[in-house]
Amino acid sequence: MTTRTDAPTRREQILKEAARLFAERGFHGVGVDEIGAAVGISGPGLYRHFPGKDAMLAELLVGISERLLNGGRLRVEEAAPDPDPQALLAALIDGHIDFALDDRPLITLHDRELDRLRDSDRKLVRQLQRQYVELWVTVVRELHRDVPESEARAAVHAVFGLLNSTPHLGSYGSDLPGRTATETLLRRLAHGAFASLAG
Template sequence: MSTRTDAPTRREQILKEAARLFAERGFHGVGVDEIGAAVGISGPGLYRHFAGKDAMLAELLVGISERLLDGGRRRVEETAGEPDALLAALIDGHIDFALDDRPLITLHDRELDRLRDTDRKRVRQLQRQYVELWVAVVRELYPGVTESQARAAVHAVFGLLNSTPHLGTPAAGDGLPGRGATAALLRSLAHGAFGSLAG
């Protein structure tokens, strides 16, 4: 979801490779030496950047929750009270996350319970705030919808958008038809799901 164009820092490189490896083989299936090798440093060299694998996992899962919420809040400010435009912007932003950060979806599903209580609670708190941001715009667009209906619809759309790790890869020719086409498909499905609330 970031619009940065400058080169990633070593810390960011480590996190990206850790996310990929954790998603592929599980948190306990990856050692610090393998993460270090993926970024061209020794395993012990990782400890100059992180206290250990637990710290990497926490930063990955708390970090993406913070980025999603910050991005959502930014879109609220940018759309200045236009609920149609805001919902479209929220959907597009989440699609970017779902397509560009697929390993983090897998990590969240498999490894959230490995976080320390404080980190796990922080992730849940950030996620609740993100959901409520969506619920507010859905209820503004569809005034007849109850809060619980809006929340259920938001979670259903998240489930749809966050299905990307299960769709295969374009390179393998076994699933995703390409980023642009997949984004368009997800966008259409998400808008269709919310549009059904109008009935």
């Protein structure tokens, strides 16, 4: 899977800083002037890129759901035409770990602010998330053919909960492991959770 190395656009810079600030202080605790200052432009200058904070929040939450789904689909396509379910599941886990470590503010934002989206945007996020879950469920059931679909789906949700716990790592005064150590730990725990389906 190719990785983009281009410098972020101004729009992407705005979204990154908005996500960080919203996650730190809450959606209503951040003004457009603060977001603008974080990227070196005036608050009103943001309106050349977004009509307001609501639009930023929608693009952040819809955008990450689209990115996860598209990344998962790409891994499935790259594994075709004769995929190894174990290798494909490993690729899906690694992709989600990258998200969980690189986009922690978006996890916090989703947990706290999803209900602030317009109904249409919230429904779109949920639809994209369901498709992403079902992509994983299909791979898990290829690997564990005797496992009922409902159990496979519950396992996928449980692993997402595990991987998406990264914003809480290092809380309560504990030391946060380095990235490599955290990747290794999350990978081992996720694979262990799915392996337990065979027992």
